Amino acid sequence: MALMTGKEYKESLNDGREVYINGERVKNIAEHPAFQPIIETKARMYDMNHEARYAEACTTKLEDGETICRAFKLPKTKEDLTAIRTYVDTVLDDLGGVVYRVGDETIGEMWSLYDAQDRLNEIDPTYAENIKNHVDRIARLDLFHVSANTDPKGDRSKLFEGKAAGTLLHVVEENDKGIVVRGAKFETAAAYAHQAFVKPTISNWTDQSMTPYACGFIADMGAPGLKHICRTPLSTGKNPVDYPLSTRFDEIDTLLVFDDVLIPWENVLFHGNLESAQYIRKTVHRYSAFNYVLRLQRRADFLLGTALLNVEQTGLTKLPAVQEKISQLICYRETINAHLTAAVADAQKSAGGLMMPNQSLLYTGRLYALTNFPKMAHLCRELVGGQLAVTPDSATIADPQIKEYIDKYYTLDGGWTPEKRTKLLYFARDLLNSAYGGHQITFELFAQAPPFAQYMAAFNHFDLNPVRDMVTKAAHLETDTKADFALQK
């Protein structure tokens, strides 16, 4: 198999999958108005891989010479990590927007399990073989691969006491063909992807009663018994001039119901094993957080650029107070950039022999980018000003009867015609104020993990010993007093 084209990708989705949205069962997903824009965006990504100008940034070769998408190459050197950064930047530059769940971010979760092959071999050698085969298969078949972690969890208090885990996804049957699973996951992009890596959600994976829920596998998104129940689209029927982002980049989220779905043995990555569940929960984002933070940097660029163009056209850049606010957006952008750059410069070898971005720098960068995002979006909103919220839409301003007023109130020096000025305001509105803009704030907050889990990741990956020793020495403390009180990780 070679690289897929956009056309082949769209055709491949017509596999009888069961998708529901806006109160209807979807027939041909690639042509459905709720999905068509984002499927076209993903199709464009597939087509980019065939264009000579993108060959270097977007493709590479396996050892046997097969050409694959750059995103699917296992990172073994720092250069491989830099190439991932170049790949993501190239794709987002071409698309002119930010998309997350488009395959490169989610493949990293498979690489985390690939790193655990030695231990998987001890548990059951077929699992180690399966993960290796799937990492290779995704690359060779150019599959759109997404990730399913989070179950609808019901009463969390019971769950953490090891009770009432019944709604979590679990194995109901084992037979000669594979395992049969029942449960549900939330999953962005599932309805228009080929397959997902399904794995345990955040829970108490030390409790023996959780064993039937400790499973990880590859699910085919068109498998019988799988139901995609999708949220309301954010842009259907809207004019792309008025909503330039949401009409192209609305990544539809799905409640993915597994109504007794057969998972063939070759797709089972672990099963009935608490240690594997603990491992994947600890390591799931060790690679994918890099691709995720790359998107946050792009969003920081969009905030900065939007604020800048607005204050430049209204002549506000001359004010030191405004420059100070722009500097805050610059600091936000550059701090994210610094974390990404340093995470590659100080990259670490994984136990499986891959090259991981420096984990402490990556997870602290992710937290910084994520927790400051709403504040920075609000600063951008403040700099754009109230016209963001009160500007009439493109159909209204095109009305000849009111042209003289639009010309008078929306023309600015420096070639800013009403058409250009409103285009920028529509972009700002979609970035910050539309249904899509609001959705993105929630997406950033939860998409990889809720903030408390991200703080735990930052805690677990920072080496506390040097600072403990430093203060012990500087304060002339007894060195043997630390043991009883030291934080255990």
Ligand SMILES: Cc1cc2nc3c(=O)[nH]c(=O)nc-3n(C[C@H](O)[C@H](O)[C@H](O)COP(=O)(O)OP(=O)(O)OC[C@H]3O[C@@H](n4cnc5c(N)ncnc54)[C@H](O)[C@@H]3O)c2cc1C
């Ligand atoms: C737009 C969007 C897209 C998503 N896409 C995906 C996807 O593609 N794949 C996927 O698997 N999931 C996805 N998710 C799900 C997401 O990962 C979860 O929403 C997230 O993990 C939080 O789980 P929850 O919603 O069940 O919240 P809960 O577990 O109910 O937690 C809610 C809040 O309670 C508090 N809390 C809960 N437990 C603890 C604790 N132990 N310690 C401290 N505080 C706690 C925290 O404040 C937390 O934010 C998506 C979510 C959104 C909103």
